[in-house]
Amino acid sequence: MANFTKKSSVSITCPLGLAPFLEQEVQDLGFTVTSKRETGIEIKASLNECIRLNFWLRTAHRVHFLIDERRIQTPDQLKVWIKKYPWEEWISDDGYFSVTSRVDHPTIENDQFANLIVKDAVADRIRFKKNQRPDSGSDLQKTVLFLYWDKNIARIFVDTSGESLSRRNYRGSGGPAPMQESLAAAIVKSTKWQPGQHFINPMAGSGTLAIEAVMQATNRAPASLRNNFGFMHILGFDDDYYQSIRDEAKRGVTKKIEGKFIASDNDPNAIIAAKKNAQTAGVDHMIDFETCDFSKTPVPDGDGVVVFNPPYGERIGNPDDLVPLYKGIGDFMKSECPGKTGYVFTANNKLTKKVGLRASSRTTFFNSTIECRLLEYELYKGSKK
Template sequence: MQVFHNKSKIIITCNNRLSPYLQREVEALGYKIVRAFSTGVELEGSLNDCIPLNLHLRCASQVLYSIKTFTADNPARLYKELMEIEWEELIDFTGYFSVSSTVDNETITTPLFANLKVKDAIVDRIKEKKGIRPNTGPEADKAVIHLYWKENDAEIFIDTSGETLAKHGYRKIPGKAPMLEALAAGVIMATEWDKKTPFIVPMCGSGTLAIEAALLATDKTPGLFRMNYSFMHIMGYEEEIFFQERRKLKDQSKKEMSARIIATDLSADAIDVSQRNAKTAGVDHLIDFSVCDFADTEVPEGPGIVVFNPEYGERLGVHSKLEATYKRIGDFMKQHCKGYKGYIFTGNPDLAKKIGLRASRRIEFYNGKLDCRLLEYELYEGSKREPKPGE
């Protein structure tokens, strides 16, 4: 099976509602989108095409390369169809593989059983052809096979990513309730920041938004922080293609940028974590970190972007305290951020009302399973309405 050169369906998955930003990234790499949906995009390409996709994309979770589409109404039929695939040409019999799945079939009560049937078929086929059974288990650091099975429709993929792409590899210390790196990248793209004007993150927490902004502004992609992907463990992989693509990433990345990125937090521990994460990402020299109340955050002359990601108040007894915080955020933007676009990322619409400003856009996101909004506020220098003659 010449999967590294043969074209097939490629599905790139992402967190729900990140698809518009993922689509933007994929098209910027020169690929044509065949289909877009809420949790990903579909295109066509070879396994070699999956290499730059894995290295470049900020909003993606997994890059899946389709091997076979078939009909299966029960586990026995699934096993039979999978046994027909030339697994001995994909997975080294001395190697290791794992299986993941997305299953909605009435004959299957748990995805673990579906995973087991896939493993059995692969192992049995390879033993039949090579006389040796490959090792298998839960770790996703070698070859990974993914099953999609809905009702009677099944499709088997090579998961070319393995470990999720949504974590970008620099955040060694997560901090308190951190925003996922892929989500942070999508949020920044949604602000339409021009990478030239100031980008300000009060209440920065573990620094993910500020770090992702610096990575975007310097064209540093997640592939610079990672050296192991599932595609490396598929037979036929040529490592020179990977290293050639990685050299391109290094060549395109910039050491400096014109924009100022300012990140503040009241917690000295949070700023320490942010600085260490930024150093791992190689952008600590590009971000001005300060320990202060958000209301004391430096705001250079606009235009620019200011982004808040405050608590949502899920924990019992904190809602009333957060009402005052959200009101102070609104006051800060009105008084200190004129000429900027202000953004609040929140999962609590009731608290958002305390901002006291009318949102010009409400952009839908999910943070995990929590329904969230990125609220945009136009913070005009003066009155938006131009005075009429004689007024």
């Protein structure tokens, strides 16, 4: 069986632009970052510690535990190397596993070819040792191996997450172009909002931003609704230890919080979907949902933020038709939100000029492959001195 207490290099992946937020999260959990890249970080951790990381990381996508690494120059060398490893200690002979990869090597034109080499080598090894071959395919619900092969350095990991950690399992319906939960969590972290302050989200869509804010405010573990991870299918997994992590997380949830969470949208179907998502997440009683034009969104007195995620003409809407919308957003923040901090998340720099406010900061994010900015506006009461 695999040793769940032995430490190894752990590569934690995230979407482009979220690595600084992921680094801070990992440090807050007590780990030291050993290396950084644009789409992730590396630390030293055990498989048991990977369980905790999977349960608590909000901006990560996957947690990869390094099994072995070698200099590999050809597909044949790859097959021999993988076949020598004792996979029977990791994968049940009557189990199921899949292989994903990221390969940049002159001998490999298609990553699927590399995946197939690894699959066959692992299965052949287990069949040789156990006289039975495990099933394999593309399903990420069981054991998942990840091959990273860059030039002549190959690394084989076990993916302790399985499906992306961005899938929190609370979002049943998202409407057009829903925002990934990991991106929403990073946007919330990027604002000046603090638990206890108001979080106002006009044009809320499926409610992801508001839900992620409530989950952060109440210290709810982002993976608390998930019941399947890659680590569960590794031989040696201790369910009692995993349940202790879940139980500890439940005890740490804050029941009552100050500040209002308000999510509005002029589309009744969007609000219905947002309410369902919040109900699944267990936070619907903490969010005030309003079906109204963004300009009619109630803004309570007190400190807080107003966060807009309007269409920007890439996936939804025609840029020329959106000029009045952006002007209206600026007018709303100036007239209804003094004393708050305003934010607009968009990929269209020309449209942001129509807001009519000077941004105090611009943070770069990527919505899938689309480069976006989160613009911050200090909404002063009266004149700025």
